[in-house]
Structure formats: C-alpha cells, structure tokens
Amino acid sequence: MEDKSRSRDPLEILVDGLAGDLWDLALEIWRFAEVGLKEEKSAKAQISYLSRKGFSVTIGTGGMPTAFVAEWGKGRPIIGFLGEYDALAGLSQDAVAERRPLAEGAPGHGCGHNLLGVGALGAALALKTFMEERRMGGTIRYYGCPAEETLVGKVFMAREGVFNDLDAAITWHPGCINTVQLGSSNGLNSARFNFHGKTAHAAGDPHNGRSALDAVELMNIGANYLREHIIPDARIHYVITDGGGQPNVVPARAQVWYYVRAPRRRQVEEIYARLLDVAKGAALMTGTTFDVEFLAGCYDVLPNETLTFLALDNFKKVGAPDWTTEELEFARRVSETIDQGQKSEMLRNMNAPKELYDQIMNTTVVDPLDKGKVMPGSTDVGDVSWIVPTVQVSVATWPIGTPGHSWQIVACSGHALGLRGMLVAAKVMAMTGKDLLENSSVLEKAKKEFSERVGDERYKSPLPDGLKPPLGQFNRH
Ligand SMILES: [Zn+2]
Structure with a gap:
C-alpha cells in the first residue's frame, strides 16, 4: 500500500x-x-x-x-x-x-x-x-x-x-x-419603509382619511416601473409586512420591506437612492409621511x-x-x-x-x-x-x-x-x-x-451612522 x-x-x-x-x-x-x-x-x-x-x-x-x-x-x-x-x-x-x-x-x-x-x-x-x-x-x-x-x-x-x-x-x-x-456576489441594502397616514371610516368619511396602504401600493408600482431603467443584473424584491387592519378602516399605518441588490456597492447605493425618491413620490401623492428603518447593507x-x-x-x-x-x-x-x-x-x-x-x-x-x-x-x-x-x-x-x-x-x-x-x-x-x-x-x-x-473605491460602511445591531429581531434574508 x-x-x-x-x-x-x-x-x-x-x-x-x-x-x-x-x-x-x-x-x-x-x-x-x-x-x-x-x-x-x-x-x-x-x-x-x-x-x-x-x-x-x-x-x-x-x-x-x-x-x-x-x-x-x-x-x-x-x-x-x-x-x-x-x-x-x-x-x-x-x-x-x-x-x-x-x-x-x-x-x-x-x-x-x-x-x-x-x-x-x-x-x-x-x-x-x-x-x-x-x-x-x-x-x-x-x-x-x-x-x-x-x-x-x-x-x-x-x-x-x-x-x-x-x-x-x-x-x-x-x-x-x-x-x-x-x-x-451581489451587494445589498435591506430596509423597511413605514408610511403614516390618517385613519377614517372607509365608507363614512374616507375623504378625511389618508391611506398609508395607498402609499405602499404606489411605492411598489413606482419600484416596478423603475426596474426598466436600472441595470438588468440588479434585483429589487419586496414584501408588504403591514397592509392595515381591516377594509372598513383607512389604514393609518402600513409597511413594506425592500431588498435592493446589485453587483457593485455603488450600484446598490444609486438604485437605493432612486427607491427613496419613489417612496417620497408615493408619500406626496397620498398625503402621507414615511420613515425608513435601515436593517442591513453589505458589499x-x-x-x-x-x-x-x-x-x-x-x-x-x-x-x-x-x-x-x-x-x-x-x-x-x-x-x-x-x-x-x-x-x-x-x-x-x-x-x-x-x-x-x-x-x-x-x-x-x-x-x-x-x-x-x-x-x-x-x-x-x-x-x-x-x-x-x-x-x-x-x-x-x-x-x-x-x-x-x-x-x-x-x-x-x-x-x-x-x-x-x-x-x-x-x-x-x-x-x-x-x-x-x-x-x-x-x-x-x-x-x-x-x-x-x-482603486479609489475605498470601503465605507454601508450602515447609517449610529445604527445599532438588530439584537431584538430576527430578519430573514
Ligand atoms: Zn451560508
């Protein structure tokens, strides 16, 4: 042997x-x-x-x-x-x-x-x-x-x-x-968008309401149109994590969770910035406001x-x-x-x-x-x-x-x-x-x-200043 x-x-x-x-x-x-x-x-x-x-x-x-x-x-x-x-x-x-x-x-x-x-x-x-x-x-x-x-x-x-x-x-x-x-591998940003509107009776006085769910839906439509005008290798995916409680209440709160992925970090950042504009547009159209929970980002x-x-x-x-x-x-x-x-x-x-x-x-x-x-x-x-x-x-x-x-x-x-x-x-x-x-x-x-x-693309943390690790939650990637 x-x-x-x-x-x-x-x-x-x-x-x-x-x-x-x-x-x-x-x-x-x-x-x-x-x-x-x-x-x-x-x-x-x-x-x-x-x-x-x-x-x-x-x-x-x-x-x-x-x-x-x-x-x-x-x-x-x-x-x-x-x-x-x-x-x-x-x-x-x-x-x-x-x-x-x-x-x-x-x-x-x-x-x-x-x-x-x-x-x-x-x-x-x-x-x-x-x-x-x-x-x-x-x-x-x-x-x-x-x-x-x-x-x-x-x-x-x-x-x-x-x-x-x-x-x-x-x-x-x-x-x-x-x-x-x-x-x-693809770089990524993961963020939740929280829209804030105004509740009202959906049949009684909807004119007094401002629907956060409308904002989520319009943001998603905007993102789906955005796809045509970004590099084909990029990926945008989302889930609606909160779409309101019941149909007869105009939702004052709604949330959508997005991933943006692309082959280079700077491409992720460029597409993510445009997605933020889409969110702004959705808020403007619906008379709502929003904030962003940045969950993760990587190179x-x-x-x-x-x-x-x-x-x-x-x-x-x-x-x-x-x-x-x-x-x-x-x-x-x-x-x-x-x-x-x-x-x-x-x-x-x-x-x-x-x-x-x-x-x-x-x-x-x-x-x-x-x-x-x-x-x-x-x-x-x-x-x-x-x-x-x-x-x-x-x-x-x-x-x-x-x-x-x-x-x-x-x-x-x-x-x-x-x-x-x-x-x-x-x-x-x-x-x-x-x-x-x-x-x-x-x-x-x-x-x-x-x-x-x-080259001149030195590493810069993808995390917003002051962001703490999400110790209390478990996110699925
Ligand atoms: Zn693994």
Whole structure:
C-alpha cells in the first residue's frame, strides 16, 4: 500500500490530530442550531475551547454579544480566519436521509454554518500550533462572526475596524463542489419603509382619511416601473409586512420591506437612492409621511486571484474528502430526494466539467468555474473582502445539486459526510495561512492585486451612522 503520510503537509497532520475535538464542537453547534444574534451557546462553546488552547478572546465585537475575536501570536503578518455559526429558522432536521425534524418548526443548520465556523477555527488552531512549535512570528486570529444569514455580523464588526490591520482573510463555505471561489456576489441594502397616514371610516368619511396602504401600493408600482431603467443584473424584491387592519378602516399605518441588490456597492447605493425618491413620490401623492428603518447593507465580494490560486494549489495537495463507503451511501440516499433536473441545470449554469454530472459527491478538486461571475445572493464576507485580500474555499459537504437552505443540508451538516469535508477545509485554509506567513512575496502580490482592484473605491460602511445591531429581531434574508 502507498504510504500517504510521507507526503502529507505538517498542517494536515495537525488538523487530523484535532479531528475528534472539531467533530464534537461542530456537532454541538449543529444541535444548538441558534439563529442570527442568538448564537449564545454556539459562541460560548468556541470561546471556551479557544481560551483553553491559549487564544486571548475579546467578546462582544461590534456591539453584538455573540461576536468575538480570538487572537494568538505577535507581530506581522496578521492572518484572519472567518467563522460563522448561525442557523436558519424552521429547518430543524435529524442527520437522516428523509425529512424528519428534531423539533418541529425549530431552527436547523441549513447552510452548514456549524461546519463553517469550526472548520475555520480548526485552521486557526492548527496554524497556531505549527507556529508555536517552530517559534515563528506573526499573529493568528479567528473571527467569530454571528448573523451571516441576516447580513449583519461582519458588517457591524467591520464598522468597528477589527479587520483593518489584517494582512489577509481566509474563509470557506460548505457546498457541493471542491474548488476555490473566484466570482463575486451581489451587494445589498435591506430596509423597511413605514408610511403614516390618517385613519377614517372607509365608507363614512374616507375623504378625511389618508391611506398609508395607498402609499405602499404606489411605492411598489413606482419600484416596478423603475426596474426598466436600472441595470438588468440588479434585483429589487419586496414584501408588504403591514397592509392595515381591516377594509372598513383607512389604514393609518402600513409597511413594506425592500431588498435592493446589485453587483457593485455603488450600484446598490444609486438604485437605493432612486427607491427613496419613489417612496417620497408615493408619500406626496397620498398625503402621507414615511420613515425608513435601515436593517442591513453589505458589499459585493471582491475576488483575489493570487489568494484563490494559492489556496487551490493547497487544495490539490490535500485532495477531495476521502469519504467512507457508508458516508457515500448516505450521500446517495440524500441525493435521491433531490430533483435531478435541478442538479443538471445547476451544473449547466456553472459550466461544470462533464465528470460532475455523474458524481453524487464531488470527488475531484475543480478549477474555479466562476471567474467574472456574480452570484445573485449576498454575503457579508463581501465587506471583509473590500478591507483586506480575502479568499473563500468551497468544500463538498453535501451531494451535487442539493438546494440551498434545505433540510438535506441540515442532515449532511450533522453527519460524518459533512464533518469530513470540514476537516479538508481546515487543512486547505491552514496551509494557505502558512504560505502567507512564510512567503512574503505572495502576500505582497495579493495586496498589490487588492489595491489595484479597489482603486479609489475605498470601503465605507454601508450602515447609517449610529445604527445599532438588530439584537431584538430576527430578519430573514
Ligand atoms: Zn451560508
């Protein structure tokens, strides 16, 4: 038999040594399944583990009790690993290949963030141990970022400046393809518009009333006309969250909740400003007034090719996760619950290599497929990527074609199938961090690429001055 261990990187060996702890921690967070800004137990479990391992931890970053920064080491470079650990409402699910909630209606890890956080934490810890053994200089940080699903965590952390002195940021996302991302994602603004009118009897004296619902409807009509005159890649979506109480009362209050998304932050701002004018127009037409509750805003992702190809080289050394026959059998059963038409469509849209169509789990490492592409969704990793060169690895932890935010993802994220992918992610990220510590020229190249891409569009927080994190509410993004 071939002795694989001889060619293994020391960081792979270190991550394998931590595997037991990392599996336990990821499963613990999977069971907690706490939604954004409520991740108290999930944050605490990571904080106490990292403290035991010699990291100094600052808790409450950006005014969020479940955000923290764990640090070890001295001097430069400073390498940051970004972790997330929020769950999604209503997706509770056991680690089995059929729909079976653990607690009906409760949250579940439908985006695999239990793996995401612990994988990044594992990379930070393995790299710290490696540096300690070799008495290397440099600083390692693990950023405990809450509420990614609501696009809150990293944006509020960024406003506090905690990413400003980093030399590079490394993160990953669980997924169905083994690759490193080179694409971008949409920037976003999320805001609620509250219209205020005057109540009246809708039959008796409607002339005395001023309908806030009319204003909401006219605003939506205005927004729908606006669509023709904005870039086609932008997205505007809304829901009416309050349309009044009953038909015979002219509504004095009504509310509509909007998202505006576009490939670049400045485009989001330009379209959002025009949407504010639409709201003004609706208020003017109806004799009402309005105020805006700004909920969240984030940047598009700024890719960094230097870091992407550095991480890809490491990924090719580590290879795809080496699943057991039982794990692959589980994947096959999960895959049977997935629409195969959707799977092929997804692969076609990605321009995926042919061999992927026949795979259930991705057993190869694929060159980036998304150069120049913009994922229509949004992530708050975008904000970090505009502050410091950032790379996002993607490791297969669920079958190809699995829909996002689904019970299937919850099942795989609580199963050895996903946990094995998490260890691969930790290895690839730790090795990439080590390269950046040891090879200053690649770090300089990444930084140079970063400044060229940023140009004169320096990061400016999307948040209005004085806005506090929405600790009391849970918004769905
Ligand atoms: Zn996610």
